[in-house]
Amino acid sequence: MAKDGGVSCLRRSEMIGIGIGELESPPLDSDQVHVLAVDDSLVDRIVIERLLRITSCKVTAVDSGWRALEFLGLDDKKAAVEFDRLKVDLIITDYCMPGMTGYELLKKIKESTSFKEVPVVIMSSENVITRIDRCLEEGAEDFLLKPVKLDVKRLRNYLTKDVKVAADGNKRKLTTPPPPPLSSTSSMESLDSTVESSLSLVVDDDSLIMLPESSTSPVDSP
Amino acid sequence: MNTTVVAQLQRQFQDYIVSLYQQGFLDNQFSELRKLQDEGTPDFVSEVVSLFFDDCSKLIDTMSRSLERPDNVDFKQVDSGVHQLKGSSSSVGARRVKNVCISFKECCHVQNREGCLRCLQQVDYEYKMLKTKLQDLFNLEQQILQAGGTIPQVDIN
Numbered sequence: 001m002a003k004d005g006g007v008s009c010l011r012r013s014e015m016i017g018i019g020i021g022e023l024e025s026p027p028l029d030s031d032q033v034h035v036l037a038v039d040d041s042l043v044d045r046i047v048i049e050r051l052l053r054i055t056s057c058k059v060t061a062v063d064s065g066w067r068a069l070e071f072l073g074l075d076d077k078k079a080a081v082e083f084d085r086l087k088v089d090l091i092i093t094d095y096c097m098p099g100m101t102g103y104e105l106l107k108k109i110k111e112s113t114s115f116k117e118v119p120v121v122i123m124s125s126e127n128v129i130t131r132i133d134r135c136l137e138e139g140a141e142d143f144l145l146k147p148v149k150l151d152v153k154r155l156r157n158y159l160t161k162d163v164k165v166a167a168d169g170n171k172r173k174l175t176t177p178p179p180p181p182l183s184s185t186s187s188m189e190s191l192d193s194t195v196e197s198s199l200s201l202v203v204d205d206d207s208l209i210m211l212p213e214s215s216t217s218p219v220d221s222p
Numbered sequence: 223m224n225t226t227v228v229a230q231l232q233r234q235f236q237d238y239i240v241s242l243y244q245q246g247f248l249d250n251q252f253s254e255l256r257k258l259q260d261e262g263t264p265d266f267v268s269e270v271v272s273l274f275f276d277d278c279s280k281l282i283d284t285m286s287r288s289l290e291r292p293d294n295v296d297f298k299q300v301d302s303g304v305h306q307l308k309g310s311s312s313s314v315g316a317r318r319v320k321n322v323c324i325s326f327k328e329c330c331h332v333q334n335r336e337g338c339l340r341c342l343q344q345v346d347y348e349y350k351m352l353k354t355k356l357q358d359l360f361n362l363e364q365q366i367l368q369a370g371g372t373i374p375q376v377d378i379n
Contacts, residue, residue: 043274043310050258050266096305125309147251147313 032058033159034086038068038093038105039123048092048123048148055152057090065100065108068093074112088118090158094146095124095131103135110139119158123148223370232374235362242359243378247352252315253378268360271353274314278349281307282342289338300338301330307345318348 035057039045045061052059062068069075072086091109095102102122110116119141124131132143141158242248252267259266285303288296308323322345329337363373 041306041310041313043270043277044313046270046273047255047258047313050263054258098302125312146309147254147315149254 032056033089034058034060035090035092036068036071036088037061038063038065038091038097038102040064040094040097044094044146051148052092055155057155065093065097065102065105068105069108072109072112072115074108074115088115090119090121090155091115092121092123092144095122095135096126103131103138106135106138106140121158228366228369228371231362231366231369232371235359235366236374236376238359238362239376240378242355246317247355249315249317249320250378251313253376255314256376268356271314271316271356274310274316275349275353277310278307278319278345282346282349285338285342289335289342292335295333295335295338297330297333297338301327304330304341311349316349316352319345319352322348 033056035052037045037048037052037059039048039061040063042063045063049059049061060071062071066075068091072088091105093102093105102124106120106122109118109120116139120139121142121144122135122140123144123146125146127145135143142154239248243252255267255270281303285300288299288303304323304326308320308327311317311319311323322341326338326341326345329341366373
């Protein structure tokens, strides 16, 4: 992964021990794509985390919508301690969770100033069209059927479309093609069958080196 | 390294894992999990399934208690347990367990306590059976590694 030239304006998150994530990878490298995974099932968290780590993402996995909000600093308890706004490039969340559903989490994220631009992907074991529609209407990037098999190309499509590639201070915009319309993607097609996306887990050096655009939206001031 | 021994063990492993798929104990998701394992994470699969089996045990316990008294069954709670079990079994490729969960869910929906109890018993049986089978599989893996061989990639398609 390209590490030359500090691009950024991307702020490093400080992994404060707020004691939320059960699974936290080593400290954030601003070059890496950072995914926040939300799932109440431990088994699923571990699998998702591994899937994402294999594609060179940095992953923070939490077990509830509340923990996710807490992690993002969007919960009601405005942190007494100031910390840099976290760099989160993608949020992937289970739909069915006790307390706060993935849909409710999606809404809260889309309502926030700091994170509304972050793509949110919903996962569910149930293929309910109304559910899918509702999530997409609310701004979800995609809706994946479980068990999830991550498609690296699809993952790349979720990330912000304007990216800056670090290279001697030369910044260029890389536009990725928009995700295919949902009527044609596997989330709709795989009604009764198991999801059989062509899974490419082998990650070459070029994948996912793109840096998400540094967020220029104002910090959610407490 | 005794190459004959290694080859024999590898053959055994291959046959065994294929039989697990053929007999419906495992489905494609298990092979997806195996793809996530590498030299850096040689215990990934066994760790994940171990967590799954722990899950099974706990959920079955809870559901059993919910189903205990005929006059006071909290079907919502049982359904929630089945939902979780169905989810995690699906995530690890535990096909038979998952299939029992499908029937189990039905019994919850129609509030059939007897049916639920039968499903509970079946799910208990299936997860324990799978646990034994996978233990045998992992043992074979260990034997191969100890004999200096590598674990074969198995294409089940």
